[in-house]
Amino acid sequence: MNFPTKLVEDVVTEISKLPGIGKKTAMRLALHLLKADEMTSIDLASAIVNFRTKTRFCQSCHHISESELCSICSNSKRDSSVICVVEDSRDVLAIEDTLQYNGLYHVLGGVISPMSGIGPEELNIPKLLERASHESVKEIILALSPNMEGDTTAFYLSKRLVDKQVSISSIARGIPVGGELEYTDSITLGRSIMKRTIYQ
Amino acid sequence: MNFPTKLVEDVVTEISKLPGIGKKTAMRLALHLLKADEMTSIDLASAIVNFRTKTRFCQSCHHISESELCSICSNSKRDSSVICVVEDSRDVLAIEDTLQYNGLYHVLGGVISPMSGIGPEELNIPKLLERASHESVKEIILALSPNMEGDTTAFYLSKRLVDKQVSISSIARGIPVGGELEYTDSITLGRSIMKRTIYQ
Numbered sequence: 071m072n073f074p075t076k077l078v079e080d081v082v083t084e085i086s087k088l089p090g091i092g093k094k095t096a097m098r099l100a101l102h103l104l105k106a107d108e109m110t111s112i113d114l115a116s117a118i119v120n121f122r123t124k125t126r127f128c129q130s131c132h133h134i135s136e137s138e139l140c141s142i143c144s145n146s147k148r149d150s151s152v153i154c155v156v157e158d159s160r161d162v163l164a165i166e167d168t169l170q171y172n173g174l175y176h177v178l179g180g181v182i183s184p185m186s187g188i189g190p191e192e193l194n195i196p197k198l199l200e201r202a203s204h205e206s207v208k209e210i211i212l213a214l215s216p217n218m219e220g221d222t223t224a225f226y227l228s229k230r231l232v233d234k235q236v237s238i239s240s241i242a243r244g245i246p247v248g249g250e251l252e253y254t255d256s257i258t259l260g261r262s263i264m265k266r267t268i269y270q
Numbered sequence: 271m272n273f274p275t276k277l278v279e280d281v282v283t284e285i286s287k288l289p290g291i292g293k294k295t296a297m298r299l300a301l302h303l304l305k306a307d308e309m310t311s312i313d314l315a316s317a318i319v320n321f322r323t324k325t326r327f328c329q330s331c332h333h334i335s336e337s338e339l340c341s342i343c344s345n346s347k348r349d350s351s352v353i354c355v356v357e358d359s360r361d362v363l364a365i366e367d368t369l370q371y372n373g374l375y376h377v378l379g380g381v382i383s384p385m386s387g388i389g390p391e392e393l394n395i396p397k398l399l400e401r402a403s404h405e406s407v408k409e410i411i412l413a414l415s416p417n418m419e420g421d422t423t424a425f426y427l428s429k430r431l432v433d434k435q436v437s438i439s440s441i442a443r444g445i446p447v448g449g450e451l452e453y454t455d456s457i458t459l460g461r462s463i464m465k466r467t468i469y470q
Contacts, residue, residue: 071363072363074362075334075341077321077336080320081318084313085317085318087314088314089298097360098290102288111321112322113284114285115316117284118284118311118315119311121277121300122308134274136277141274141275159274159301160297163271163273167271
């Protein structure tokens with residue numbers, strides 16, 4: 071792409087470093103900013119810098135935080151006997167949105183994926199083992215995506231946690247609410263029959 | 271969405287003001303920035319502010335520029351007797367990339383679209399009429415997208431330009447290079463037969 075000016079080239083290069091944004095999309099976003107009020111760009115830039123420089127990861131659960139402990143870990147009303155293990159902070163937000171969980175979290179920062187060169191040592195696992203050793207912890211819920219990487223990571227964690235005094239559970243898998251039997255893949259359908267629950 | 275901190279909420283709100291980016295994508299981008307080096311965010315923010323505060327539109331053709339006239343309008347080697355009318359600056363970049371055109375441009379900043387509330391008065395048309403009145407201009411090429419809005423705008427411009435001493439042309443429409451006859455829609459195919467060219 072031939073850029074009309076160096077500033078355009080710089081902004082397109084920087085924006086297209088973001089995941090999932092190519093040069094053409096970056097150019098479209100840059101033109102949008104140019105047409106909008108100057109304050110739109112200044113507000114965007116300062117929000118990015120403020121966020122990046124003042125946000126860190128919770129020392130206990132590795133969730134997004136502004137202080138040493140995140141708002142969930144430091145909330146005494148949460149049930150500290152249960153830890154829900156998730157891939158990243160977006161999963162914490164998704165589970166929080168359900169309003170169905172009152173325990174703590176542990177953000178791994180990824181899943182084991184040999185294809186992407188991510189092994190257990192890249193993940194936030196030692197801190198999880200340390201937390202699981204604490205006598206107040208009774209249950210670890212593995213809430214990882216039901217795919218190859220998620221299943222591998224769950225299996226690895228279950229092996230590492232086996233000597234701790236905690237029960238290990240996994241989120242229920244089955245047919246999603248609103249899903250139709252005939253369009254469900256056979257593995258999900260098979261599992262949903264094997265792991266059937268008492269009708270209430 | 272429940273945000274873990276105010277800074278996260280601010281950055282997600284600002285990023286999701288960009289066209290085509292929703293809150294979930296904005297959250298993904300914010301997490302990416304948080305995992306990346308702090309300089310990535312600072313470079314991104316300063317590129318945005320630099321671009322927005324130092325870039326303006328060319329006073330003649332309304333293309334992106336750093337000075338009063340853009341690099342194309344101020345280039346004496348370009349053929350100033352031809353003006354190619356386009357919707358926005360991205361079209362200029364696309365045509366420049368073909369290396370097939372050596373004239374000047376005129377960026378309308380949009381097309382007539384009653385559905386989006388954009389009428390002729392929102393577009394950069396008076397300056398085009400002024401440029402077309404200049405005796406050195408011999409041809410106006412209408413290079414607008416072949417859809418309802420583009421065709422409407424081209425028709426409107428041709429009516430406004432009819433009393434000027436310029437010939438008005440339109441970019442060729444037909445079957446794209448690499449396209450297959452049997453999968454081409456009938457309007458395009460019909461036009462490509464009506465507007466057939468001498469075989470060379």
